[in-house]
Amino acid sequence: xxxxxxxxxxxxxxxxxxxxxxxxxxxxxxxxxxxxxxxxxxxxxxxxxxxxxxxxxxxxxxxxxxxxxxxxxxxxxxxxxxxxxxxxxxxxxxxxxxxxxxxxxxxxxxxxxxxxxxxxxxxxxxxxxxxxxxxxxxxxxxxxxxxxxxxxxxxxxxxxxxxxxxxxxxxxxxxxxxxxxxxxxxxxxxxxxxxxxxxxxxxxxxxxxxxxxxxxxxxxxxxxxxxxxxxxxxxxxxxxxxxxxxxxxxxxxxxxxxxxxxxxxxxxxxxxxxxxxxx
Amino acid sequence: xxxxxxxxxxxxxxxxxxxxxxxxxxxxxxxxxxxxxxxxxxxxxxxxxxxxxxxxxxxxxxxxxxxxxxxxxxxxxxxxxxxxxxxxxxxxxxxxxxxxxxxxxxxxxxxxxxxxxxxxxxxxxxxxxxxxxxxxxxxxxxxxxxxxxxxxxxxxxxxxxxxxxxxxxxxxxxxxxxxxxxxxxxxxxxxxxxxxxxxxxxxxxxxxxxxxxxxxxxxxxxxxxxxxxxxxxxxxxxxxxxxxxxxxxxxxxxxxxxxxxxxxxxxxxxxxxxxxxxxxxxxxxxxxxxxxxxxxxxxxxxxxxxxx
Ligand SMILES: Nc1ncnc2c1ncn2[C@@H]1O[C@H](COP(=O)(O)OP(=O)(O)O)[C@@H](O)[C@H]1O
Ligand SMILES: [Mg+2]
Numbered sequence: 001x002x003x004x005x006x007x008x009x010x011x012x013x014x015x016x017x018x019x020x021x022x023x024x025x026x027x028x029x030x031x032x033x034x035x036x037x038x039x040x041x042x043x044x045x046x047x048x049x050x051x052x053x054x055x056x057x058x059x060x061x062x063x064x065x066x067x068x069x070x071x072x073x074x075x076x077x078x079x080x081x082x083x084x085x086x087x088x089x090x091x092x093x094x095x096x097x098x099x100x101x102x103x104x105x106x107x108x109x110x111x112x113x114x115x116x117x118x119x120x121x122x123x124x125x126x127x128x129x130x131x132x133x134x135x136x137x138x139x140x141x142x143x144x145x146x147x148x149x150x151x152x153x154x155x156x157x158x159x160x161x162x163x164x165x166x167x168x169x170x171x172x173x174x175x176x177x178x179x180x181x182x183x184x185x186x187x188x189x190x191x192x193x194x195x196x197x198x199x200x201x202x203x204x205x206x207x208x209x210x211x212x213x214x215x216x217x218x219x220x221x222x223x224x225x226x227x228x229x230x231x232x233x234x235x236x237x238x239x240x241x242x243x244x245x246x247x248x249x250x251x252x253x254x255x256x257x258x259x260x261x262x263x264x265x266x267x268x269x270x271x272x273x274x275x276x277x278x279x
Numbered sequence: 280x281x282x283x284x285x286x287x288x289x290x291x292x293x294x295x296x297x298x299x300x301x302x303x304x305x306x307x308x309x310x311x312x313x314x315x316x317x318x319x320x321x322x323x324x325x326x327x328x329x330x331x332x333x334x335x336x337x338x339x340x341x342x343x344x345x346x347x348x349x350x351x352x353x354x355x356x357x358x359x360x361x362x363x364x365x366x367x368x369x370x371x372x373x374x375x376x377x378x379x380x381x382x383x384x385x386x387x388x389x390x391x392x393x394x395x396x397x398x399x400x401x402x403x404x405x406x407x408x409x410x411x412x413x414x415x416x417x418x419x420x421x422x423x424x425x426x427x428x429x430x431x432x433x434x435x436x437x438x439x440x441x442x443x444x445x446x447x448x449x450x451x452x453x454x455x456x457x458x459x460x461x462x463x464x465x466x467x468x469x470x471x472x473x474x475x476x477x478x479x480x481x482x483x484x485x486x487x488x489x490x491x492x493x494x495x496x497x498x499x500x501x502x503x504x505x506x507x508x509x510x511x512x513x514x515x516x517x518x519x520x521x522x523x524x525x526x527x528x529x530x531x532x533x534x535x536x537x538x539x540x541x542x543x544x545x546x547x548x549x550x551x552x553x554x555x556x557x558x559x560x561x562x563x564x565x566x567x568x569x570x571x572x573x574x575x576x577x578x579x580x581x582x583x584x585x586x587x
Contacts, residue, residue, distance in 0.1 A: 055505050086293055090509040097506040121288065128286040163289045190284045 004028045005166060005197055006052055010061035013047055021047040023222040024061070029199060031165075034192050036208035036230060037201040039218030040244040045201035046093065048218070049168045052199065053090045086115055089159030093170040095151035099143035104135060104154050107143050111162040122161075129157040133187065149180040156187070166197040173207045185210045203245055209234055219243045330377040333566075334463040339472035341567035345574035346460045352578035353452050359441065361585025362448040368577075369455035378462045386458055387451070394450045401446075402439035405429075409436030 006029040013022040021044045029035055039045045050056040051063050054075035063070045065088070068080050075081055092098050101107040108129055112122035130136045133153045138146060143154050152172065159167065173181050188211045192198055202208050208215060208230060215233040217226040225243050226233055233239065240246040283290065329335050334342070356362055373383060404411060411434035461469065563571075 050505070053509050055509055085509070088509075090506075092506055115293070125286070125288060128288075132285070160285075160289075163291075163293055194284055194289075 005031050005066060006199075007064040007067075008052070008061070009063075011048070011051060011058045011063060012060035013044075013051060013056065013058050015047075020222055022051070022058070025218070025222070025224050026061070027216050027224065027227050029197060031197055032195050033214060034188075034198040034212045035200070035214045035216060036212035037199065037216050037218065038203065038205070038208060038233070038243075038245060039201070040203060040220055043218040043220055043243070044222040045218060046170050049090070049170050049199065049201055053088060053168050054084065055090075082115075086162050087164050088166045088168060089162065089164035091152075091155055091159060091167065091169040091172055093172075093174060095148065095155040096144070098155045098158065099151060102142055103140050104143055104146075105130075105139045107154060108157050108161050111158060115162060125161045125163075129160050132160065133157045134183075148175040149177060152176060152180065152184070156184075165195075167191070167199070169198070169200045171201055171203070173202060173204050181207065205234055205240070205245060217243055217245075329463060329465050330379070332376040332463060334372075334376040334459060336566065337463075337570045338563060338567045339464045339468045340476055341563055341570050342460050342464060343469075343472055343476065345571050346456050348578060349456050349574050350453050352581055353449055353456070356449075356581050356585040357445070358585040359445055359448065361581060362445060362452065365581060365585075366448055366452050366455070369452055369459070372459060373455060376459060376463050378458060382462060383455075383458065386454055395447060398443045398446045402435050402443045403433060404436045404439065405433065409438035411435065412437050412440075 008028070009026050011022050011025040014020050025044075025048060037045050037048060047056060051058055051070075052065070054063075054065070054070045057063075057070065057072055065084060066080075068074055068084070075084060099107055101110055105126060108126040109122050112125050117125065130139055133156055135150065135153050135157060138150060138154075143151060146154065152175075172184060176184065185207065188198060188200075192211070198211065200208070200211060212230045214228065215226070215230045216224060217233060217239065219225045220243065226236070226239055237246065353362075353365065356365065403415075408430070411432055414432045414434035416433040417431065464472075
C-alpha cells in the first residue's frame, strides 16, 4: 500500500533577513517509504523537515500531508491537526528541546495524555516503550540530566507512545556513540518493517545506506540535486563531491569507497540475500 | 500471523478525541513567545545589528568616550535651533553608519513616545505659569481642584512649549547617539570595552555571562515551543495549558542549571580563571583619535553657539 503522505511542490523558504534556506524543493514521500534527506551543513535539511511537520510554512510553493495543505490555520484546526500531530512524530536534532517533563516516565506519558488515551492504557504504553528503547533503568530520572544517547532514546520513545505512522528525524545520529548509532539503526529497521514511513535528514552516508531506500540530495544552494535510489546516490561520487558530502581528498579512496558501498548494496538488496540463501 | 515487533496498541486505529476549537490560550502564548523570541534574538545576537561602516570600524572604547561626552554636551545646549541642527546631524551620521531604518523607528516609537507622555503636562500652565497661546478650558478665576488652585484659563503656554520641545529634542538626540553606539558595536565588544574602561571585573563578568545565557535561553524557549507544537494536542483545557507552561518553566530552570554548569566548564576549558582576558589590548589608532577629536569639536561648537 503506497499512497503519498507528503507532497512538496516548489518549496521556497527564507529566514528573516533574507537568509535563504530552501529554493524550489519538490518531492513526494509515499506511505512506508524510508527516505534520507542528504545535504551538507546549512543546506536546509532542518528547515525542510520543519516545513513537513507544519512548524514552518513556505514562502513559496505548497506543502501537503495526507492530501491536506499545510498552512498555519490547517495545522491548528481539528480534526486534521489532531490526526496530523498524532500520525507524525518529529525527532529534534537537539533532544533537549523535546524534553520538558520532570521525569522520563512522565515525559513518555505526555503525548498519550494529550491524545486523550485512557490513563491505564497510557501507562501501559509508557512501560512498553521504555522496554522497547531500553530505558527502564532511567524511568524516574529527570531527562535534562541524561547523556545525549539516553536523551535520544527518551525522545524517540516519547514519539512512539503516540503510535505515529511517520517519523521525521533531524540528524538523529549526531552526538550518538557507535553503539547507540547501531541501536538506532536496528530500531529504525524494525519500524520500517512494521510499515512506518521514515524521513531522516543526515550527512552520514553510512547511516543513510543502512536505513534508507531512497535519497533526496540538497545542494549548498538549497536545491534538490538528486532524488532516487539510495545506492545510485551513494555510488555517484561526482554528485556527492558537488554537494560537499564527501571530501575532495577522498578521491584517492574513491575505489575503496565504491567497493565499500557496493558490498553493502549486495548485502542489503533482498534478491541478493535470497540468492545467497538458495545457494 | 507473523509476530509483531511493536505492542498491539500500536497497530490499533487511533481514536482522535472530539473537542472544540483550541482554547485561546495557546494562540496567545504562541504569538507572545514568537514575538519575544524574535525580538530578543535579533537584539542580542547582534547578527542584524552591525552593518559595516566608518563607525563600526572605530574602537568601542573611543565610541563610548566620545558618545558619552556628546550626551553630556547635549544637555548643556539651550537654543532649540541648535538642538534641531544637532538632531539633523545625528540623522545624517545614522544614515552614513547604515543603521537600518526599522531599528531607528523601533527605538523612536519606544523611548521618545514615553518621554512625550511624561513631558506633555508641562506644556500646560498647570504647573508653571506662562502666556497662554491656546486656551483649552476656562474654569474662571478662583477655581480649584481639591487644594490645587487652577489658573483662570488652562491652556498651552509658549514657555511650556519651549520647555517641552527642548526636552524632546534632547531626548531624541540622546536616543540617536545611544543608537549610534549600540547599533554599530557588537554587544560582546561593547561589554568588554566597558570592562577595559574600569567597570568592576565581577560586574562585567556577570554581564557577559548574562548575555551568553540570554541568547541560549531565547534559543531554548523557541525550540521548546516548536517541539511543543510538533506534539499532539487535544483540545487542551486551561488546566492542561497551565500545566504545560509550568512544566516549560520548570524545564527551563533545570536546563539553565545544566547550561550554567556547561557554560562555566566551557569557559574553564578555554583557560578562563575568573578574569576575562581580552583578545586585543585597547590601543587607539589614528581613526579613533580623529573620532574623539570630532566629538569634542562638535561639543564646543554646540555649547558655544547654543549654550546660555
Ligand atoms: N532560525 C534561523 N534564523 C536564521 N537563519 C537560519 C535559522 N535556522 C537556519 N537558518 C539558516 O538557514 C540555512 C539552512 O539551515 P538548516 O535548515 O538548519 O540547514 P541544515 O539543517 O541542513 O544544517 C542556513 O544557512 C542557516 O544558517
Ligand atoms: Mg540541521
